[in-house]
Amino acid sequence: MNATVEQSSPDAVRFEHVGLVLGENRILDDVCARIPLGKCTAIVGPNGAGKTTLTLAVLGQVKCTGRIVFPSLEGAARRPRFGFVPQRLVFDRDIPMTVMDYLLSGLQRMPLFLGHSKRHEARILQYLEEVECVRLADHAFGALSGGEIQRVLLAQALLQEPDILILDEPTSGVDFKGGQICCELLRRVREKRGFTQIMISHDLATVTAHADHVICLNHKVFGEGEPRRALTHHVLSETFGLHLGLPDLHGIPQDVRECPEDCPLRAEHLHLHDHCHVDAPVVHGCSCGHDHGHNHAHDHHEEAGHAE
Amino acid sequence: MLNDLILRIADLTAYLFPFECMEPEFMRRAMLGLLLIAPLAALSGVQVVNSRMSFFSDAIGHSAFAGVAVGLIFSLPVDFTMPALALVIGLLIMYLRRGSRLSTDTVIGIIFSAVVAFGLWIVNRNREASRGVNMFLYGDVLTIGDNEIALLFVLLAAFLVFQFFGWNRMLHIAVNEQIAGVHRIPVALYQYLFAGLLSLVVILCVRAVGVLLVTAILIVPAATARNLARNSRQLFFLSLVFSYISCAGGLLISAQQWMNAPSGAAIVLLASLMFAVSFVAARFRTK
Numbered sequence: 283m284n285a286t287v288e289q290s291s292p293d294a295v296r297f298e299h300v301g302l303v304l305g306e307n308r309i310l311d312d313v314c315a316r317i318p319l320g321k322c323t324a325i326v327g328p329n330g331a332g333k334t335t336l337t338l339a340v341l342g343q344v345k346c347t348g349r350i351v352f353p354s355l356e357g358a359a360r361r362p363r364f365g366f367v368p369q370r371l372v373f374d375r376d377i378p379m380t381v382m383d384y385l386l387s388g389l390q391r392m393p394l395f396l397g398h399s400k401r402h403e404a405r406i407l408q409y410l411e412e413v414e415c416v417r418l419a420d421h422a423f424g425a426l427s428g429g430e431i432q433r434v435l436l437a438q439a440l441l442q443e444p445d446i447l448i449l450d451e452p453t454s455g456v457d458f459k460g461g462q463i464c465c466e467l468l469r470r471v472r473e474k475r476g477f478t479q480i481m482i483s484h485d486l487a488t489v490t491a492h493a494d495h496v497i498c499l500n501h502k503v504f505g506e507g508e509p510r511r512a513l514t515h516h517v518l519s520e521t522f523g524l525h526l527g528l529p530d531l532h533g534i535p536q537d538v539r540e541c542p543e544d545c546p547l548r549a550e551h552l553h554l555h556d557h558c559h560v561d562a563p564v565v566h567g568c569s570c571g572h573d574h575g576h577n578h579a580h581d582h583h584e585e586a587g588h589a590e
Numbered sequence: 591m592l593n594d595l596i597l598r599i600a601d602l603t604a605y606l607f608p609f610e611c612m613e614p615e616f617m618r619r620a621m622l623g624l625l626l627i628a629p630l631a632a633l634s635g636v637q638v639v640n641s642r643m644s645f646f647s648d649a650i651g652h653s654a655f656a657g658v659a660v661g662l663i664f665s666l667p668v669d670f671t672m673p674a675l676a677l678v679i680g681l682l683i684m685y686l687r688r689g690s691r692l693s694t695d696t697v698i699g700i701i702f703s704a705v706v707a708f709g710l711w712i713v714n715r716n717r718e719a720s721r722g723v724n725m726f727l728y729g730d731v732l733t734i735g736d737n738e739i740a741l742l743f744v745l746l747a748a749f750l751v752f753q754f755f756g757w758n759r760m761l762h763i764a765v766n767e768q769i770a771g772v773h774r775i776p777v778a779l780y781q782y783l784f785a786g787l788l789s790l791v792v793i794l795c796v797r798a799v800g801v802l803l804v805t806a807i808l809i810v811p812a813a814t815a816r817n818l819a820r821n822s823r824q825l826f827f828l829s830l831v832f833s834y835i836s837c838a839g840g841l842l843i844s845a846q847q848w849m850n851a852p853s854g855a856a857i858v859l860l861a862s863l864m865f866a867v868s869f870v871a872a873r874f875r876t877k
Contacts, residue, residue: 341772343768343771343772363774364772364773365772365773366768366769366772366773368766368768368769371765371766373764373765373766374640374642374764374765376816377640377761377764377765377816377825378815378816378819378820378821378822378824378825379761379821379822379825380820380821380822383761383821383822383823384761384762384765386758387758387759387761387762387822388758388762388770388773388775390758391755391758393753393754393755393757393758393826394757394758394761394821394822394823394826395757395822395823395826395827397823422820423765435769438769438773439773442773442774448772
């Protein structure tokens with residue numbers, strides 16, 4: 283499936299020489315890239331690389347030079363509908379409102395103080411079911427945990443029936459297992475509803491396991507394509523500008539490749555890293571003493587990033 | 591005609607509150623004014639607290655000085671220049687707040703002090719006006735005029751229309767502007783409309799309770815309601831209830847011989863007392 287993504291699938295978004303200068307800083311520099319329709323595209327890069335800015339440009343929230351086109355909607359004469367899940371929701375947790383109140387506030391015309399619309403309420407419950415938190419409907423929104431808020435926001439984004447769903451670091455607020463579950467959930471919903479997913483990520487392990495397409499961004503595009511092919515050592519060191527202390531980030535793609543093309547569990551292998559034991563030398567090469575588990579590449583990258 | 595109509599409506603308040611102190615006409619008129627102010631203050635207060643705009647409303651209140659000054663300079667009636675200037679300053683602050691990377695507090699702080707300094711300078715040159723400044727510092731609902739009551743009626747109508755269409759959207763925007771914008775809510779439109787209406791509400795409340803206490807009558811009932819409400823609907827109704835109790839109750843208490851308090855102070859004291867009780871009640875409930 284992934285091998286054919288590159289050539290055949292149409293584009294949902296195309297960046298054509300997109301640029302943005304804020305003050306002295308060139309945030310985006312001649313960005314040319316594509317986002318395939320109906321797939322999961324990850325944008326990776328170090329902090330301050332312009333990843334969030336690029337997604338805001340897609341959303342039309344910042345003005346850029348160059349062009350951002352939506353080829354799949356060319357005939358439709360409308361802007362795509364977006365769903366958006368921000369990185370970490372900072373809000374006044376003391377505002378009295380239930381999860382249902384918040385979700386309704388974006389949909390229903392009748393003011394909430396006159397009551398809830400049964401039609402919208404039913405629709406919201408259906409979407410909450412989809413993100414597996416229907417039990418939270420009557421809870422206070424401000425009392426939810428980070429992961430729960432993330433799910434409610436995902437339900438809210440899906441309620442927009444988006445053509446394009448944008449998630450800023452969906453796995454940053456949750457632990458590794460939570461991140462895995464979150465990505466699995468997104469894949470299921472995406473396959474059911476058929477939207478295009480764009481996610482910003484720091485976590486190369488997650489990207490390799492879950493994305494169909496990856497864009498390596500550090501103001502410029504240093505590489506794009508199917509993760510296993512695009513995330514070469516060269517591209518990663520160019521993107522992240524790191525050479526010291528960086529383990530062989532190519533480890534994951536390589537051992538997945540050891541799984542033969544016709545292996546019936548290939549998809550699972552891609553998602554679950556069943557072959558991680560092959561990575562043992564990579565972990566051995568590190569002396570930081572942490573339990574790296576499955577997300578070794580991520581941990582190393584994070585640590586290297588701090589040392590920068 | 592307008593005069594007569596307002597007088598009749600004001601008389602109705604005497605049936606609502608059949609107390610001895612409601613005998614004089616000025617008390618009925620003041621009560622009518624406060625019953626119009628209560629919902630304006632309560633509902634805008636909810637959104638002021640949700641959007642953390644209490645400093646904003648404080649700055650608008652202080653623009654009353656500049657409003658008086660502009661009236662003096664151009665020999666225009668203060669009843670017109672005060673709301674007009676408040677509106678201009680409110681929209682200007684919102685514009686700067688949305689557009690610049692400066693901290694909102696800094697923007698408001700600068701405008702706030704510039705406006706007060708300008709007002710003090712002009713008013714100081716004019717003996718007549720400097721006597722009037724006291725009126726704006728402490729307010730006096732007992733001398734509220736027909737024009738102001740008529741203006742309150744119009745403003746309340748406009749404000750209720752705004753709340754009908756904007757209550758949900760303002761809540762959504764208060765949680766996160768960016769999400770609201772992406773999800774096709776016209777954030778800028780709602781923010782400017784709210785800033786404009788809030789400016790007018792604040793400046794009319796200044797007339798009743800004074801610059802010093804104006805922010806309090808907006809945010810204290812809303813904060814009390816936040817302590818007790820569990821959802822958006824309860825927040826709406828509880829803030830109205832607390833605002834009505836403090837406005838009407840405050841006026842009645844202030845008219846008692848033993849109290850001998852200005853009405854603005856009595857209103858805010860009553861509201862604060864309710865806040866304290868609700869705060870304790872909320873603490874007990876969570877335990």
